[in-house]
Amino acid sequence: MPNGSLSSTIRLLRTGIVPLSAIEPLSVGYSRLRTELTTESQEFLSGNHQVPLFIQGEWGTGKSHALGYCRAFASKLGIPTAFVSLNARTVPLNHPQRIYGELAASLRVGHTMGLRPLLHSILTNLDVRMILTRYLSSSSNPLSSHIRSLCKYYDCGEALNPQAEASWGFILGEDLGWADYAYKREQAIERIYGLADCFRAINGGGILMLMDEVETIDQLWNHRSRAVAYSVMTSLSTMQPVWSIFAVTERFRTLVALDAARSHVDSVSHHARWLSNALANGAIHTFDTPRLDGACASRLAAAITALYLEAYPQTSFSKDQIQRCVDEWGKNPGRNPRKLIRAIVNRLDLARPLPEA
Amino acid sequence: MFDNQAYFPRYDALSTRIQAVGTETNWRAPVINLDRTPLLPSELDEMAIRIRTIHRAAYGNSPTQSLTDEVLAAFVSEISRSRFRIAKPRLLVRFLVDQMELARQDQPMLQVKDLGQAIQTTAERVLKEANA
Numbered sequence: 326m327p328n329g330s331l332s333s334t335i336r337l338l339r340t341g342i343v344p345l346s347a348i349e350p351l352s353v354g355y356s357r358l359r360t361e362l363t364t365e366s367q368e369f370l371s372g373n374h375q376v377p378l379f380i381q382g383e384w385g386t387g388k389s390h391a392l393g394y395c396r397a398f399a400s401k402l403g404i405p406t407a408f409v410s411l412n413a414r415t416v417p418l419n420h421p422q423r424i425y426g427e428l429a430a431s432l433r434v435g436h437t438m439g440l441r442p443l444l445h446s447i448l449t450n451l452d453v454r455m456i457l458t459r460y461l462s463s464s465s466n467p468l469s470s471h472i473r474s475l476c477k478y479y480d481c482g483e484a485l486n487p488q489a490e491a492s493w494g495f496i497l498g499e500d501l502g503w504a505d506y507a508y509k510r511e512q513a514i515e516r517i518y519g520l521a522d523c524f525r526a527i528n529g530g531g532i533l534m535l536m537d538e539v540e541t542i543d544q545l546w547n548h549r550s551r552a553v554a555y556s557v558m559t560s561l562s563t564m565q566p567v568w569s570i571f572a573v574t575e576r577f578r579t580l581v582a583l584d585a586a587r588s589h590v591d592s593v594s595h596h597a598r599w600l601s602n603a604l605a606n607g608a609i610h611t612f613d614t615p616r617l618d619g620a621c622a623s624r625l626a627a628a629i630t631a632l633y634l635e636a637y638p639q640t641s642f643s644k645d646q647i648q649r650c651v652d653e654w655g656k657n658p659g660r661n662p663r664k665l666i667r668a669i670v671n672r673l674d675l676a677r678p679l680p681e682a
Numbered sequence: 683m684f685d686n687q688a689y690f691p692r693y694d695a696l697s698t699r700i701q702a703v704g705t706e707t708n709w710r711a712p713v714i715n716l717d718r719t720p721l722l723p724s725e726l727d728e729m730a731i732r733i734r735t736i737h738r739a740a741y742g743n744s745p746t747q748s749l750t751d752e753v754l755a756a757f758v759s760e761i762s763r764s765r766f767r768i769a770k771p772r773l774l775v776r777f778l779v780d781q782m783e784l785a786r787q788d789q790p791m792l793q794v795k796d797l798g799q800a801i802q803t804t805a806e807r808v809l810k811e812a813n814a
Contacts, residue, residue: 340699340712384694663698671703674710 331636338629339670341663343390347632348397351666353625354615355394361612362398369530369568370402377562377569379604381578382614385663388572391614392535395570399533400435404568405443405524406533407432413544418536419553421513421560422501428517428534429497440497440520444472448479453527460526467512467519471495496520510553514560521566531566540577548593551584555596562609578604617662622651625662626669633673642676721771723762729771730754730778737782745786754778760797766805768812777804 330346337344343351361378369375380391396406407428409416416423429440437443447453458476461469471492478489494500501513517534525531542554561569581604584597603609617625626647634640650672654665683689690697700712707719721729731754734746761774777800781792792800 339710342699385698661698664703667699667703671708671711674708675706677710679709 331632335633335636335670338632338666339674341385341667343393343666345393345397348390348393350628350632351625352390352394353621353628354617355391357615358391358394358612359398361610362395365568366399366402366404366530369533370404370528372525372529374563374565375568376608376610377571378610378612380570380572380612380614381575382572383574385661386614386616387662388574388614389537390662391612392537392570392572395533396433396535400433403434403528404530404533405432405434405528406535408535408537410537411539411541413541417545417550417554418539418542418557419545419550420505420510421517421557422498422504422509424557425498425513425516426502428520432532441493444475444496445484447527448475449484454479456527457523460523464522466522467515468496468523469519472523510557514557517561517567518564521564525566531564531568533568533570534561535570535572536561537572539571540574540580543576543580548584548591551580552592552596555581555584555593555600559596559599562603614662617660617665619651619655622655622660622665623648625665626651629666629669630673633670637673637677640673640677642673646672646676716769723758726758726762726770726774727751727755730758730774733775733778734782737779741786746782748785748791749782756794756797757781757801760801764798764801764805766802766809768805768808773801773805773808776808777801780804 334344334347338347365375365378378395380388382388382391392408396408399406408431409424409427411418411424416427418424431438432440432443434443437446447457454476458473460466461473461476466472474492475489475496478484478486483489498513498516501509501516521531539558542551545551545554558569558571561567581597581600584593585601587594587597600609604611615621630642630647647669650668651665654660654668657664684691684697684701690701702708702711702713702715707714731751734749734754737746757778758774761770761777764770764773766773781800785791
């Protein structure tokens with residue numbers, strides 16, 4: 326890892342955030358998730374629909390880390406992954422037209438990030454372009470005419486033709502994000518499906534969608550907004566070419582249970598019951614963020630220390646200081662991994678000499 | 683901000699990312715508590731001298747000739763002893779600039795016995811402005 330990214334990694338770790346670049350060495354207690362992802366990704370790439378996965382845990386227990394782990398895992402297999410951090414203001418779950426924009430911006434395979442660079446790299450490959458053209462000629466994909474139009478430009482070696490911008494705009498969802506109308510919502514859902522299906526034609530599976538902060542659903546305007554949000558979740562969960570992974574806190578499960586128990590049948594209770602039943606009967610898989618025991622905590626501390634020393638070799642400390650941090654952390658029944666990461670980085674920060682004023 | 687339940691503690695996701703870890707001061711931490719890291723008297727002296735240097739660069743040496751290093755040290759010492767709900771660096775900057783501006787307008791030099799009263803007047807004005 327170059328030194329600049331090492332120091333930015335440490336900067337993020339200081340706030341308890343594990344960046345994608347450090348996911349692998351700092352993932353402790355993930356063997357169960359790795360096994361599940363290995364099996365499920367193989368099935369997904371064979372064309373089988375994957376049931377959604379809910380990553381559960383409270384603040385600081387590593388939900389975002391687990392999503393990052395899934396992303397890194399899928400990315401290695403060449404599965405395009407999109408990461409959407411939901412919030413009730415700018416990217417609410419009941420506005421898939423905003424989600425589409427986030428998806429387009431965050432879609433990633435390897436080091437290629439963003440729908441446009443990704444699609445560009447696909448379209449410049451003649452074999453893949455032919456596969457895509459063949460698929461689009463026989464499908465009713467909502468993106469069909471625009472992607473085919475792009476294919477024609479690439480066929481003629483005119484990838485930079487300004488007239489292609491209209492098609493790019495449509496594919497990137499520039500007509501969606503600004504509007505709150507219900508029909509735009511439907512279009513956004515169809516377009517997510519269409520886009521994922523294009524990738525399915527290429528890789529056999531589709532795309533992996535990772536959604537963080539799903540519990541912000543409880544900040545939406547009212548129960549009608551929640552009904553739409555649930556229906557969006559249901560749509561994403563049942564799309565053949567989309568493998569959805571949601572990170573939720575207990576607050577989300579409580580809200581779903583409350584909405585499912587509403588006495589009168591309406592769209593909120595209908596969708597909430599679907600989610601509640603799916604969670605109960607295994608139609609939705611769940612993964613609880615790993616609880617670190619003493620040995621795992623020591624391993625994590627050692628991995629953080631190694632990263633820190635790689636970034637700042639002049640740090641002088643004793644192993645006892647790090648172990649004391651781990652022991653101190655272990656006394657707290659919460660055993661919050663974010664607190665451990667922050668405590669270790671803090672200890673190493675204090676051990677590193679300050680530059681001369 | 684971290685003690686009152688109405689502020690950061692209300693947003694657990696944020697507060698667990700930025701609140702202080704341990705009691706020692708980490709200058710590389712996301713948040714540095716300035717109340718726990720006050721400037722030393724020598725640093726306040728240095729600050730006063732630098733402000734005077736800036737004033738002299740702008741208006742020449744003559745208006746602030748009477749504000750010698752010893753006078754500035756007396757200002758710093760009095761401000762360090764004072765008990766107002768204002769950060770000392772802010773009070774020092776404000777008081778010093780006021781004195782230099784008065785000196786530039788040929789106002790009589792402040793007597794040491796009036797120092798406490800003059801600082802109190804500045805402090806009250808700063809507080810009034812802050813609460814306006």
